[in-house]
Amino acid sequence: MSSFSVGLNVSLRRVQHPLSFTGIVVAATLAIVVAFVERRLGPGAVDRTLTGVTFGLALPLASLGIVSRTCRTLRLDHSFLELGRHGADRRGLAIGQTAAAVAVCGVIGTFLGVVSVLAARGVHDPRLFGDLWATATVGACAGAAYACWFVAASRVGKHGVGRTVFLVLDWTLGSSASALALLFPRGHILNLLGASPPLGLSPTASMAILASLTFLVLALAISRIPR
């Protein structure tokens, strides 16, 4: 059994916790309620819901919860200490853990996006299916990106406090129109959803920057874990 599969397997088991499911249900309920309220307020309900509560609040918080569970609220390099002691490669375990977090957060992003669009548009809207596909794609990418960033941030601090610090920075700096927004996933995700882009970047450029930055940060964090 490879270290990757052990990491993946154990992380998926860690996620199977009542608190994780409660968190996802609460996030989805919040997104649906806000979508219904926005729908009553008038046109543009989908955009406001997705850029506001769904991908601005619910998804980052849900991803933080999932990554914290896969790390057992510890630092990334301490989360698999016991298995590493038995000869598993800790980098392999961390990659397996990241894969599990990416898969789960990607599914959550898709799910939250889909329920938000359904609630904000209603089932009889002719543009529903086009919006559903676009939102599901962005949701999956956003979930995966947040998972990677939170895993990388888990390398910082005594109990992986870097995760929470990163979330606060993402909220405060990621939504600004300055160059600093380029360094956080929030600005790029909002751009993919059609909100004001950071430094006037095109969605394709935003996607490319988000993917490369995510890969770079994750590779750096994992390469610094002792084998």
Add this chain to the structure above:
Amino acid sequence: MTLTLAAVSYGHLFQFTLELEPGLHVIVGKVSDGSLDLLQLCGGDAPPRRGRVLIDGQEPHRSPELRRKLGCAYSGAPFEEKLVREAVARRLELHGCNATPESALARFALEPLLVRTASTLGALELHALELAIALSVESPKALLLCEPLAFGAGFNAELVLGAIRQQAEQSIVVCATASPRAAALLGPASLLLEDGRLKRHVLAPTRPAFTPGARARIRVECAQAELMAEALTRHPAVASLSWQRGDAFLIVEGTEVEALSSAILSLSVERQWWISQLTQVLPDPVEIRATHAALARAAYEATHHRLHTDRGGLE
């Protein structure tokens, strides 16, 4: 094959240097003295802040291949798997063991634990399982065991001791314990760890060896305790003795453990008094620490006094 710690600083350990060859090495010290830090460093849990740790020329925190050949029983971390069987099988597989969970645990009569769910295991049962997994590693380079004789009832100490001694013939076995009594049971020699430093190498685990200046102390349990107390008071090997009316045991003190034991046993044979228990009374870690502090203080005072006298003579 050697285990080398060269000027290592980590946790409670400071500038710690040690070199161990294959064999059984008992380290007496509490967690606050750095015993757990020592095992964690050797097990590759983390790199040292300073210095180097090498086992057979490899650094354990950098080499998963080396860690596969180490048996560790010091974490006490609960298993994350649902069933104990699943957890044991995964760990044996990571170590590359051919043994099945059943055969590995059968050696120590622990198979009943296999059907349990991991969340129902108590701390002692978990420790017993860790020990069983560590002792099942095939041709290990080192075994790192914390309190190897501390486990619940139903776990056979003789089996564990036998397995540890068998592994010590070819591998480096490091056993850390806070109990001098466990140290005495484990091996004939032990290293005293105090405040992150190795203080002494004790060749025989006796009271005078652990606490220099103290007398050897033996507890004798005997039906004829009163008569034995009376007879022992006249024996030259006995320096003092304590016995209370009604008690079935007495505490005998003398300068040498061997002479005391021999006196008690010869008396028992001669007078046909049945001894039900004969045990050494060993000092606890607090007493050991206090004695060493007093010795260090005395050495300092003596040096200081000598310097003072020398300076006075020069003037």
